[in-house]
Amino acid sequence: xxxxxxxxxxxxxxxxxxxxxxxxxxxxxxxxxxxxxxxxxxxxxxxxxxxxxxxxxxxxxxxxxxxxxxxxxxxxxxxxxxxxxxxxxxxxxxxxxxxxxxxxxxxxxxxxxxxxxxxxxxxxxxxxxxxxxxxxxxxxxxxxxxxxxxxxxxxxxxxxxxxxxxxxxxxxxxxxxxxxxxxxxxxxxxxxxxxxxxxxxxxxxxxxxxxxxxxxxxxxxxxxxxxxxxxxxxxxxxxxxxxxxxxxxxxxx
Amino acid sequence: xxxxxxxxxxxxxxxxxxxxxxxxxxxxxxxxxxxxxxxxxxxxxxxxxxxxxxxxxxxxxxxxxxxxxxxxxxxxxxxxxxxxxxxxxxxxxxxxxxxxxxxxxxxxxxxxxxxxxxxxxxxxxxxxxxxxxxxxxxxxxxxxxxxxxxxxxxxxxxxxxxxxxxxxxxxxxxxxxxxxxxxxxxxxxxxxxxxxxxxxxxxxxxxxxxxxxxxxxxxxxxxxxxxxxxxxxxxxxxxxxxxxxxxxxxxxxxxxxxxxxxxxxxxxxxxxxxxxxxxxxxxxxxxxxxxxxxxxxxxxxxxxxxxxxxxxxxxxxxxxxxxxxxxxxxxxxxxxxxxxxxxxxxxxxxxxxxxxxxxxxxxxxxxxxxxxxxxxxxxxxxxxxxxxxxxxxxxxxxxxxxxxxxxxxxxxxxxxxxxxxxxxxxxxxxxxxxxxxxxxxxxxxxxxxxxxxxxxxxxxxxxxxxxxxxxxxxxxxxxxxxxxxxxxxxxxxxxxxxxxxxxxxxxxxxxxxxxxxxxxxxxxxxxxxxxxxxxxxxxxxxxxxxxxxxxxxxxxxxxxxxxxx
Ligand SMILES: Nc1ncnc2c1ncn2[C@@H]1O[C@H](COP(=O)(O)OP(=O)(O)OP(=O)(O)O)[C@@H](O)[C@H]1O
Ligand SMILES: [Mg+2]
Numbered sequence: 106x107x108x109x110x111x112x113x114x115x116x117x118x119x120x121x122x123x124x125x126x127x128x129x130x131x132x133x134x135x136x137x138x139x140x141x142x143x144x145x146x147x148x149x150x151x152x153x154x155x156x157x158x159x160x161x162x163x164x165x166x167x168x169x170x171x172x173x174x175x176x177x178x179x180x181x182x183x184x185x186x187x188x189x190x191x192x193x194x195x196x197x198x199x200x201x202x203x204x205x206x207x208x209x210x211x212x213x214x215x216x217x218x219x220x221x222x223x224x225x226x227x228x229x230x231x232x233x234x235x236x237x238x239x240x241x242x243x244x245x246x247x248x249x250x251x252x253x254x255x256x257x258x259x260x261x262x263x264x265x266x267x268x269x270x271x272x273x274x275x276x277x278x279x280x281x282x283x284x285x286x287x288x289x290x291x292x293x294x295x296x297x298x299x300x301x302x303x304x305x306x307x308x309x310x311x312x313x314x315x316x317x318x319x320x321x322x323x324x325x326x327x328x329x330x331x332x333x334x335x336x337x338x339x340x341x342x343x344x345x346x347x348x349x350x351x352x353x354x355x356x357x358x
Numbered sequence: 359x360x361x362x363x364x365x366x367x368x369x370x371x372x373x374x375x376x377x378x379x380x381x382x383x384x385x386x387x388x389x390x391x392x393x394x395x396x397x398x399x400x401x402x403x404x405x406x407x408x409x410x411x412x413x414x415x416x417x418x419x420x421x422x423x424x425x426x427x428x429x430x431x432x433x434x435x436x437x438x439x440x441x442x443x444x445x446x447x448x449x450x451x452x453x454x455x456x457x458x459x460x461x462x463x464x465x466x467x468x469x470x471x472x473x474x475x476x477x478x479x480x481x482x483x484x485x486x487x488x489x490x491x492x493x494x495x496x497x498x499x500x501x502x503x504x505x506x507x508x509x510x511x512x513x514x515x516x517x518x519x520x521x522x523x524x525x526x527x528x529x530x531x532x533x534x535x536x537x538x539x540x541x542x543x544x545x546x547x548x549x550x551x552x553x554x555x556x557x558x559x560x561x562x563x564x565x566x567x568x569x570x571x572x573x574x575x576x577x578x579x580x581x582x583x584x585x586x587x588x589x590x591x592x593x594x595x596x597x598x599x600x601x602x603x604x605x606x607x608x609x610x611x612x613x614x615x616x617x618x619x620x621x622x623x624x625x626x627x628x629x630x631x632x633x634x635x636x637x638x639x640x641x642x643x644x645x646x647x648x649x650x651x652x653x654x655x656x657x658x659x660x661x662x663x664x665x666x667x668x669x670x671x672x673x674x675x676x677x678x679x680x681x682x683x684x685x686x687x688x689x690x691x692x693x694x695x696x697x698x699x700x701x702x703x704x705x706x707x708x709x710x711x712x713x714x715x716x717x718x719x720x721x722x723x724x725x726x727x728x729x730x731x732x733x734x735x736x737x738x739x740x741x742x743x744x745x746x747x748x749x750x751x752x753x754x755x756x757x758x759x760x761x762x763x764x765x766x767x768x769x770x771x772x773x774x775x776x777x778x779x780x781x782x783x784x785x786x787x788x789x790x791x792x793x794x795x796x797x798x799x800x801x802x803x804x805x806x807x808x809x810x811x812x813x814x815x816x817x818x819x820x821x822x823x824x825x826x827x828x829x830x831x832x833x834x835x836x837x838x839x840x841x842x843x844x845x846x847x848x849x850x851x852x853x854x855x856x857x858x859x860x861x862x863x864x865x866x867x868x869x870x871x872x873x874x875x876x877x878x879x880x881x882x883x884x885x886x887x888x889x890x891x892x893x894x895x896x897x898x899x900x901x902x903x904x905x906x907x908x909x910x911x912x913x914x915x916x917x918x919x920x921x922x923x
Contacts, residue, residue: 163466163543183468190466191545201540205558207636214554218545222553229640254635274544 112138114278114308115160119169122155122332129155131332132169137308142301144319145312147329148352153312154198156329157280160310161193162186174277191218194276196267196300198283204256208247211255211266212238215274241269245299260287264296272303279304281311285318293318316348376909384718390711391789391866397781398790406780413603417611424608430583430590431612436662437507437582437589438575441514443659445575446568448487448519453526454549455480461531465551466542480523487520489895490888491855492578493771493862494869496587497876498884502685503678507588507666512673514575514582525567533560554637562631569624573617580613581771585862588666598775614767685881692889693882702871706890709867712785713857713898716792717850723793724800725842730758731805732834758801765798770856774865785866792853792860803845807838840910847902854898858891868894 115137122130129152137143145153158164159171162178171178176189194215202211213228220228228234235251242248245265250258255266264287271279281300285293297318300311313319316326326343328336328351336347387393397403418424455476459469467473492513499509530552538555542548546555557564583591590609597605639645663669672678733751773791781787811834818833861869868891875883 158543161543163539186468187466187545187547189545190543193544195540195543197536197540199536201536203537203555203558203637205561205634205637206554207640209640210637214541215544217541217550217554222550225554226638229636229638230642230645252635252640 113172114139114141114174115310116172117159117166117169118171120159120166120171121168122159122164123167124155128332130159130166133332133334135327135334135337137310139308140306141325142304142309142323143311143325143327144316144323145310145327145329146314146316146348146351147312147335149314151329152332153329154282155332157195157282157310157312160278161195161280162190163195187218191216191274192276193278193280194271194274196264196271196279196281196284198286200263200267200287202255202263202266202270204254206255207252208242208255208258208266209235209238209251212241212269212273215270215272218274238269238273241272244272244302245269261292261296264288265299268296268299268303276307278308278310281309283312283314285313285315290315297322316343383714387711387714387718387789390708391715391785393715393786393789397786403781409601410603410776410780413601414607416604417607418602418604419608423605427590427593427608427612430593432665433507434579434589434591435576435616436665437510437579437587438514438572439659439662440511440666440668441579442518442568442572442575443662444511444515445518445522445571448515449522449526452480452484452519452523453530454552456484456523456527457552458527458531461535461552462548464535464542465538465548465555466546467548484520484523485896486892487516488518488524489520489855489892489899490517491859491891492517493581493585493859494872494888494891496582496585497862497872498685498888500586501876501881502682503673504681505586508668508673510579510582510587510589511666511668513587514578518571518575522568522571526564529560529563529567530556558637562628565631566624566628569620569627573620573624576616576620577613577767577769581769584771584775594772595775598779610764610768614764617767688879688881689885691882692885693880694886698883698886702868702887702890705861705866705868705871706894708785709857709869709894710854710898712788712792712860712865712867713850713854715789716857717796717846717853719789719793720796720800720849720853721842721846723797724762724804727758727762727797727801728804728808731755731762731801732808759805762798762801762805765794766802767798768795770795770853771859771863774860775863778864783864783866785860788857788860788865788867791865792856795856796849796853800845800849804838804842807841807845808834811837844906844910847906851895851899851902854895858894 113136115135117133117135120130120133120135121128131152133152133156135156145156147153155164159166160173162173162176165171165179173189174192176185178186178189181189203214206214207229209229210225213225213234217225239248239251242251245268247258247262247265247269250262255263258266264284279300284296284300288296293315294317301309301322309323311319311323320340323340326336326338326340327334328338328347330351335351338347457477459474459477462469462473469477495517496509496513499512503509503512533556535556537559538551541551541555579589579591580594581589581591583589583593584595586592590613594606594609597603597609639648733755770791773794774788777787777790778784781790857867859869861867861871862873864870868887872884872887872891875881875887
């Protein structure tokens with residue numbers, strides 16, 4: 106198994122991606138190795154979401170090289186591409202849960218990449234699936250809400266459902282896009298702990314504007330600005346000055 | 359003292375390009391439909407109308423008559439049910455194939471050449487299916503599979519399959535994509551992402567649209583009898599032609615009740631679906647209930663098929679398929695002889711004129727009804743002292759709404775039959791029929807649009823002492839105007855299809871020629887007329903879309919088309 110699993114979970118080399126005429130990612134180099142926990146920080150429009158979409162193989166580079174779990178997504182046939190995507194679990198900035206489905210079903214949908222529609226349709230009736238999902242929901246503190254419709258939950262509760270979905274998916278790589286945007290600062294630390302717990306034994310890449318909740322939980326901070334890497338530092342090397350420089354607004358010159 | 363004005367004088371809109379063009383179009387449509395106020399207001403016509411109205415009351419209710427209406431009534435509902443089942447069966451796969459490839463791509467698919475070609479083919483097929491009106495399909499199927507309800511079921515299945523397929527695709531395309539995209543990003547197949555991530559948000563709309571279509575199917579199947587495709591149409595025609603208006607009145611009332619019943623069913627289904635706590639049954643009890651509902655649905659369709667003595671076996675038997683194949687082959691080659699084409703051109707122009715005049719009459723009459731219907735003040739007046747004028751306007755409003763429902767319930771073809779009896783054969787009867795039926799539809803849509811106008815300007819006028827009517831005319835109407843025009847243009851697209859059919863009852867246009875060519879088995883001509891109908895319908899659709907885009911900031915097409923198409 107070791108040989109099928111490369112050391113680098115993500116390998117970007119001179120990667121570019123243009124979106125609507127904007128170079129959202131511009132000649133970007135980045136490596137993330139197995140088991141690492143990396144935070145991507147940067148001002149709005151820096152390209153964080155685009156970077157995560159490239160990493161999740163739902164967007165392809167328009168130049169340079171991107172390898173996800175050792176594969177080049179753009180070159181894969183449809184079936185292999187789906188299999189690759191199934192190995193990456195994403196918690197989206199807007200969560201994108203299915204509002205009309207129950208909490209249980211939303212978690213079960215984590216395996217939509219490997220299970221057929223019929224299998225998913227009967228899953229709520231299977232005792233084993235139900236009990237396992239209930240255990241996951243217990244981990245995120247939602248065990249009592251398993252049969253509730255997900256759109257009846259608060260934003261923070263829905264976020265925990267999204268975390269449980271990724272836990273159920275059991276991916277090799279976990280991506281989280283601004284996971285603190287729908288909770289108050291007090292709750293951010295709790296969400297960060299949940300995330301890191303969900304990603305234990307896996308690789309985690311999380312984008313954020315808020316450094317504090319992740320300060321002691323991730324290994325590396327990657328500073329992104331205008332689609333390029335401005336810094337790539339271990340958590341001990343990250344200083345206030347580097348952060349200030351990243352977020353400084355450049356005046357017109 | 360007049361203020362100095364630097365800006366050039368702007369002529370009112372009705373003296374500028376679009377207004378003049380509209381006036382010319384209306385004049386041409388009036389002439390083309392042989393419009394004649396003299397006939398309309400002649401003593402004979404007025405007497406015919408008063409006989410008509412007088413004869414309606416009281417509706418026939420003898421035990422003898424009532425015991426005889428059950429069979430045709432049941433057959434009508436059965437045709438609508440089986441036809442709608444076929445339409446959904448045809449429409450769903452076509453909708454899935456016709457969905458915008460960009461949606462497929464955003465669900466994680468990678469559209470290759472085959473799927474793009476499939477998309478194009480499905481769009482084309484849907485356009486042909488829905489551009490030929492159901493009554494024309496019924497005429498064709500009567501020739502292909504013989505007289506009887508089978509032709510009616512096939513006609514509704516094909517025509518409504520085309521509409522359902524297009525509208526389902528549009529509903530899915532206009533549903534929020536986030537959940538589906540997320541599933542695609544997690545490795546789901548595009549179809550799974552669509553079913554699990556997008557369809558759940560669309561299911562209530564899809565269901566209520568299907569039931570709305572079922573309501574249309576009941577009205578349609580009530581006229582298919584006129585071309586020999588089963589149902590109560592034949593009895594109704596007989597009652598009208600024998601001047602037994604009281605019987606006709608009973609038929610109309612029954613139809614009215616049926617349509618209202620489906621409406622109530624639709625509302626109930628929508629609420630139930632919207633409140634479902636999950637996509638799939640989570641407990642055995644729920645599973646049993648859902649399975650029960652599904653079985654009940656299948657049983658209803660099965661019962662409909664039994665009433666009509668139809669089965670997939672007989673519909674798809676070797677003999678039926680051979681007779682359909684023979685008919686399809688006999689359509690080729692089309693008759694392109696010059697004298698025949700010369701005969702078609704004026705008929706096509708007549709059809710177009712009827713659709714334009716009919717839509718215009720409907721817009722005028724519909725606006726009048728809508729203004730009356732919405733004239734009563736909304737809600738209850740604070741001091742609870744309702745004056746006589748207010749009570750009167752409430753009563754008038756209720757009356758206008760009832761009249762709109764009556765106009766809407768009877769299909770154009772039945773109105774045409776009535777007008778042909780009252781003012782004689784010809785396109786003017788057709789234009790009046792379209793005008794009256796559509797006035798009911800547009801009146802309701804107009805009233806809804808007027809009611810939804812933000813209340814600010816109206817309240818300001820009220821405070822300044824304006825009455826209810828001037829409030830409507832000065833405040834609500836200008837704000838809702840673009841929407842009303844958009845509805846009218848959508849309805850014109852429906853009416854060009856209706857106008858192509860009216861010839862069947864002698865109300866002019868292409869329908870007459872088609873009816874004759876089918877009756878004398880001159881199928882080369884049939885194909886030519888069908889092609890002309892198709893071109894005319896597609897041209898009007900394109901013109902309407904263009905006008906909406908040019909003069910109105912057109913709303914997403916599905917929103918309006920799903921209610922009225
Ligand atoms: N679909 C799109 N069409 C056009 N431009 C886009 C599109 N998506 C992203 N962009 C542009 O690409 C750049 C990077 O966007 P991205 O969403 O990756 O930024 P971000 O770092 O996630 O920002 P935020 O912190 O606000 O979420 C921005 O300039 C954005 O305007
Ligand atoms: Mg972002």
